Amino acid sequence: MSVCSFCEIEEKEFWGSSFCKTCSSIKNIAKVYSFEKSLEILRKVCLRNETQLENNIKRELENKRSSII
Numbered sequence: 001m002s003v004c005s006f007c008e009i010e011e012k013e014f015w016g017s018s019f020c021k022t023c024s025s026i027k028n029i030a031k032v033y034s035f036e037k038s039l040e041i042l043r044k045v046c047l048r049n050e051t052q053l054e055n056n057i058k059r060e061l062e063n064k065r066s067s068i069i
């Protein structure tokens, strides 16, 4: 079998399909919520800008500091 057309890593779910099982699930979820809304959610949840990354690092350091004290 050949690799998934979306992730280009996993094998296709079955002969004649274009996607692996995981990407088929992602596609089906995106069909339900719309691709635009799904992309918006992914960007908001998964992508972080520099300020957000710095805040995450500060928060993590504070958590470690408070657990030591």
Ligand SMILES: [Zn+2]
Pocket: 004, 005, 006, 007, 008, 009, 010, 019, 020, 021, 022, 023, 024
């Ligand atoms: Zn895939």
